[in-house]
Amino acid sequence: MGKTYYITTAIYYVNSKPHIGSVSEAISADVIARFKRLTKFDVFFSTGTDEHSQKIEAKAKELGIDTQKFVDDASATWRNIFDRFNISYSRFIRTSDSDHFKVVQEFFKRMYEKGDIYLGKYEGWYCVRDETFLKDSDLVDGKCPYCGGEVQRISEDNYFFRLSKFRDTLLEFYEKNPTFIEPESRYNELLNILKGGLQDISVTRKSFKFGIPVPFDQDHTIYVWFDALINYVTAVGFLENKDMFNKFWPADLHLIGKDITRFHGIVWPAMLLSVGLPLPKKIFAHGFWNIEGAKMSKSLGNIVDPVEFAERFSTLANIPFDFSVDILRYYLSREAVFGLDADFRIESLFRRYNSDLANDYGNLINRTLNMLSKYKNSAVPTASSDPEFINFVSSVLPQFNEAMEKYAFSNALESVWSLIGYLNNYIQVKEPWKLTKETEKLDIVLKTLLEGIAYVSILLQPFMPSVTKFVLDKFGVEKREIEEYKELVHIKTIEVFNPIFPRLEKEKIELVGEANTSDSKESNVGITKITYEDFSKVDLRVAKVLEAERVKNSEKLIKLTLSLGSEQRTIVAGIGKFYSPEELLNKKIIIVANLEERKIMGITSQGMLLAASTSNKEKLTLLTVDTDIEEGAKIS
Ligand code: MSP
Numbered sequence: 109m110g111k112t113y114y115i116t117t118a119i120y121y122v123n124s125k126p127h128i129g130s131v132s133e134a135i136s137a138d139v140i141a142r143f144k145r146l147t148k149f150d151v152f153f154s155t156g157t158d159e160h161s162q163k164i165e166a167k168a169k170e171l172g173i174d175t176q177k178f179v180d181d182a183s184a185t186w187r188n189i190f191d192r193f194n195i196s197y198s199r200f201i202r203t204s205d206s207d208h209f210k211v212v213q214e215f216f217k218r219m220y221e222k223g224d225i226y227l228g229k230y231e232g233w234y235c236v237r238d239e240t241f242l243k244d245s246d247l248v249d250g251k252c253p254y255c256g257g258e259v260q261r262i263s264e265d266n267y268f269f270r271l272s273k274f275r276d277t278l279l280e281f282y283e284k285n286p287t288f289i290e291p292e293s294r295y296n297e298l299l300n301i302l303k304g305g306l307q308d309i310s311v312t313r314k315s316f317k318f319g320i321p322v323p324f325d326q327d328h329t330i331y332v333w334f335d336a337l338i339n340y341v342t343a344v345g346f347l348e349n350k351d352m353f354n355k356f357w358p359a360d361l362h363l364i365g366k367d368i369t370r371f372h373g374i375v376w377p378a379m380l381l382s383v384g385l386p387l388p389k390k391i392f393a394h395g396f397w398n399i400e401g402a403k404m405s406k407s408l409g410n411i412v413d414p415v416e417f418a419e420r421f422s423t424l425a426n427i428p429f430d431f432s433v434d435i436l437r438y439y440l441s442r443e444a445v446f447g448l449d450a451d452f453r454i455e456s457l458f459r460r461y462n463s464d465l466a467n468d469y470g471n472l473i474n475r476t477l478n479m480l481s482k483y484k485n486s487a488v489p490t491a492s493s494d495p496e497f498i499n500f501v502s503s504v505l506p507q508f509n510e511a512m513e514k515y516a517f518s519n520a521l522e523s524v525w526s527l528i529g530y531l532n533n534y535i536q537v538k539e540p541w542k543l544t545k546e547t548e549k550l551d552i553v554l555k556t557l558l559e560g561i562a563y564v565s566i567l568l569q570p571f572m573p574s575v576t577k578f579v580l581d582k583f584g585v586e587k588r589e590i591e592e593y594k595e596l597v598h599i600k601t602i603e604v605f606n607p608i609f610p611r612l613e614k615e616k617i618e619l620v621g622e623a624n625t626s627d628s629k630e631s632n633v634g635i636t637k638i639t640y641e642d643f644s645k646v647d648l649r650v651a652k653v654l655e656a657e658r659v660k661n662s663e664k665l666i667k668l669t670l671s672l673g674s675e676q677r678t679i680v681a682g683i684g685k686f687y688s689p690e691e692l693l694n695k696k697i698i699i700v701a702n703l704e705e706r707k708i709m710g711i712t713s714q715g716m717l718l719a720a721s722t723s724n725k726e727k728l729t730l731l732t733v734d735t736d737i738e739e740g741a742k743i744s
Pocket residue numbers: 117118119120121128129130132133158336337338339363364365366367368395396397398404
């Protein structure tokens with residue numbers, strides 16, 4: 109049997125939408141999964157949604173939607189976003205899947221029969237936000253110690269899992285396997301918990317119905333965490349597909365966030381010990397993403413919507429959506445020391461984009477193809493690459509592989525950039541423009557550059573699957589596995605193509621930065637189709653410009669005061685490069701009147717105006733009405 113690799117992410121609560129943090133976890137797992145596939149592993153990669161929680165039921169009630177319908181829609185949203193981020197999962201598991209239902213009940217039954225589950229009385233607290241049982245001594249100022257939220261008092265008959273029974277076995281296992289949990293700080297944290305002793309935990313709820321019932325006592329619903337952890341065995345066919353299960357279990361890696369290590373490092377292994385299944389090989393707990401130095405939170409309004417961000421980036425840079433997804437994937441992988449907290453900053457993203465991607469990698473491609481066109485009429489030389497470069501590759505590849513094995517993505521990318529740096533420097537040193545009369549030398553230089561770009565693109569595939577596919581297709585590279593250097597470019601010609609990463613001016617930073625707070629979301633024509641019903645949700649109105657002024661410190665933004673007849677609105681729009689405030693006065697323009705309010709540069713914008721622009725963003729014109737019509741008139 110060939111080498112197999114089973115990797116999982118946490119499964120995501122569907123009461124909120126994906127944000128940069130949750131998507132970054134899926135991206136990291138995807139990077140690992142792709143790397144393993146490219147190094148000849150048979151990979152199973154599972155991710156999905158966690159749907160049976162009290163907070164999800166509460167959210168559906170609050171919205172007045174049937175709970176099952178709510179989770180169906182919400183789970184589809186997550187899946188769709190993961191698809192758009194090219195998360196190459198093998199299974200997108202939902203805890204409402206029918207095979208999972210059976211597996212959870214079977215687990216519960218087996219544990220009960222082993223005497224590891226018993227009926228008792230729970231007296232204590234419950235934090236709905238974290239879906240966690242808490243003791244009096246856990247509370248901090250009467251609130252949840254983890255999220256600082258309100259807690260509920262619970263007093264009900266519950267089934268308990270005899271977690272305490274597994275403490276000694278787990279402690280021994282931890283001592284024998286010091287890399288079971290990484291990073292080390294998380295391992296130490298859990299080791300200390302184990303040393304302090306374990307208490308039995310409640311694993312059912314009586315007052316809550318949206319979930320999987322206890323198989324032999326339908327009054328009780330299985331606790332969401334007990335249900336959720338089991339997804340890892342359901343996903344690879346426990347009960348339903350013995351061969352697949354035996355092939356992939358135990359998991360090679362559970363990739364999770366630092367906040368849920370106790371469930372994964374203690375509760376889950378104890379559950380597995382109870383039913384007699386082998387423990388996962390490794391649990392890696394990554395850190396959290398903050399935004400511009402602050403914790404991500406709804407109340408701060410700083411949650412970055414990754415799709416909206418990528419859409420806006422693609423419009424501003426005038427590149428395909430998939431490429432801007434790759435830019436985010438690159439940034440998230442490059443910027444964090446994986447395992448520690450990291451900070452998402454628009455400025456640093458732009459710096460990385462302009463310097464690493466546009467300047468270093470992008471420009472290397474442009475320069476090379478331009479020289480190939482100029483000196484060789486785009487014909488690929490048959491010469492072999494410079495042996496010095498080949499030697500350099502063989503010293504970098506082990507560094508790259510080692511970093512990838514340790515999930516040190518930033519270091520792995522650094523080693524790829526050492527190759528890119530080598531090649532850019534190679535152009536400077538060899539000065540191909542001086543070799544036009546020395547064909548042999550010129551051919552070696554050009555071939556080395558082409559092969560170098562192909563090789564670098566191969567290494568970058570896990571991080572930037574779309575961009576690298578584009579480049580490798582153009583270069584006619586067929587064998588794309590990550591391995592020792594070998595000749596890659598076999599096609600005859602490579603034509604110059606548009607820069608994959610056009611440099612962005614500083615002024616665009618502020619506009620992309622408004623991705624999650626902006627009024628003027630520009631969408632890409634033809635990306636998705638909407639139904640008539642979707643369109644009819646948009647309230648378009650005619651509005652007259654009463655006042656217009658430039659927003660301080662911004663070249664692009666103009667603040668407009670508009671009349672809709674019965675009411676006035678303020679809108680901030682990025683049209684300052686194309687209109688002066690004076691020319692806007694008294695114009696009758698079209699706005700989307702039922703958009704959520706957004707803060708832009710500290711001003712609340714209450715809608716969005718419509719404008720048409722050319723794809724290179726050189727020209728923009730506002731939509732107005734053909735003949736005069738009263739303000740507030742509805743457009744349909
Ligand atoms: N449903 C549980 C997990 C069950 S796994 C059997 C859950 N869901 S969650 O939606 O709250 O979190 C899912 C994952 O996203 C977790 O690994 C969590 O650590 C991660 N993140 C949530 N916020 C994050 C950041 N700000 N940054 C990075 N990861 C973040 O917990």
